[in-house]
Amino acid sequence: MKNVTIIGAGTMGNGIAHVFAQFNFKVSIYDLSENSLESALNTISKNLERQIKKEKISKQEKQSILENISTFTNLKESVLDADLVIEAATENEKIKIDIFKKLDQECKKNTILATNTSSISITKIANSTNRPDRIIGMHFMNPVPIMKLVEVIRGKETSDNTTKLVMNLSKNLNKIPVEVNDAPGFVANRILMPMINEAVLTLEQNVSGVQEIDTVMILGMSHPMGPLQLADFIGLDICVSILEVMHNDFKDKKYAPSKLLKKMVKENNLGVKTGEGFYNYSKGIKDKTVANFFSK
Numbered sequence: 007m008k009n010v011t012i013i014g015a016g017t018m019g020n021g022i023a024h025v026f027a028q029f030n031f032k033v034s035i036y037d038l039s040e041n042s043l044e045s046a047l048n049t050i051s052k053n054l055e056r057q058i059k060k061e062k063i064s065k066q067e068k069q070s071i072l073e074n075i076s077t078f079t080n081l082k083e084s085v086l087d088a089d090l091v092i093e094a095a096t097e098n099e100k101i102k103i104d105i106f107k108k109l110d111q112e113c114k115k116n117t118i119l120a121t122n123t124s125s126i127s128i129t130k131i132a133n134s135t136n137r138p139d140r141i142i143g144m145h146f147m148n149p150v151p152i153m154k155l156v157e158v159i160r161g162k163e164t165s166d167n168t169t170k171l172v173m174n175l176s177k178n179l180n181k182i183p184v185e186v187n188d189a190p191g192f193v194a195n196r197i198l199m200p201m202i203n204e205a206v207l208t209l210e211q212n213v214s215g216v217q218e219i220d221t222v223m224i225l226g227m228s229h230p231m232g233p234l235q236l237a238d239f240i241g242l243d244i245c246v247s248i249l250e251v252m253h254n255d256f257k258d259k260k261y262a263p264s265k266l267l268k269k270m271v272k273e274n275n276l277g278v279k280t281g282e283g284f285y286n287y288s289k290g291i292k293d294k295t296v297a298n299f300f301s302k
């Protein structure tokens with residue numbers, strides 16, 4: 007496996023591209039938006055600069071990592087040579103199914119098509135293609151260059167061969183893969199999102215303030231970051247989408263996104279990516295907890 011295409015150049019897409027390029031894969035990134043592609047390259051370059059400062063890579067390595075990456079606004083061109091495609095576009099079932107139908111048409115017959123979805127059924131996505139045995143969930147965590155886990159999700163028809171390949175590939179990227187079965191939110195978000203939603207409800211019902219809620223969870227539960235700040239990092243729109251998928255699929259109102267979370271998304275206060283969420287990021291990521299997290 008040598009050529010990897012990433013669909014979507016947002017928070018996750020640029021991180022996934024960074025890691026593959028660092029491990030010497032030829033990486034193509036496709037997005038509808040030129041701006042997203044441009045800012046993905048800027049983010050990758052800044053994060054590589056950080057790795058140079060920490061003496062994890064050299065200046066020459068930064069250059070060759072960047073040379074491994076090409077960007078595209080034409081889907082067909084971006085997947086011509088792809089051995090593996092990882093879809094990391096917006097968390098929306100219709101968008102993803104549409105992308106997978108096109109990928110199935112445009113990619114080589116044996117190309118493995120993975121999705122970084124946080125919650126949408128892998129089996130449903132696989133059923134929109136003619137290669138359900140080669141469709142799999144490859145759920146990286148944010149920030150991708152730092153976080154070790156890859157949740158590897160098998161759809162109903164994902165083959166043993168595809169699973170083995172993706173598990174081994176994840177290990178070769180210096181990650182730790184964990185195999186899970188297909189269910190709404192899989193393991194990570196089934197547990198995480200109700201906690202984030204409950205933290206927002208606690209704020210909404212004025213039980214305490216933003217920093218106080220996060221401090222309780224950091225100091226009291228030894229979490230490296232509070233749930234409200236974590237929501238800012240994930241993106242509040244992504245949190246709402248994941249909760250809605252779980253709410254619809256489990257038909258249980260305990261997963262319904264809180265009013266405050268939905269209001270913040272409506273007002274485009276999405277967290278780090280728009281500069282404003284539960285915290286303000288217009289002057290960069292100042293908060294100590296987060297700074298510590300990123301300096302690891």
Ligand SMILES: NC(=O)c1ccc[n+]([C@@H]2O[C@H](COP(=O)([O-])OP(=O)(O)OC[C@H]3O[C@@H](n4cnc5c(N)ncnc54)[C@H](O)[C@@H]3O)[C@@H](O)[C@H]2O)c1
Pocket residue numbers: 013014015016017018019036037038039042093094095096097098101105122123124125145146147148239240241244279
């Ligand atoms: N943000 C997180 O912490 C996190 C963690 C794990 C998984 N995920 C999942 O990763 C995926 C991407 O999330 P994100 O946070 O990077 O989102 P994002 O909003 O930062 O980026 C999404 C990107 O997809 C692009 N896009 C939208 N429709 C497209 C299409 N049809 N074709 C190509 N590109 C398209 C957008 O232009 C944008 O650049 C989602 O499925 C999300 O659930 C997110």
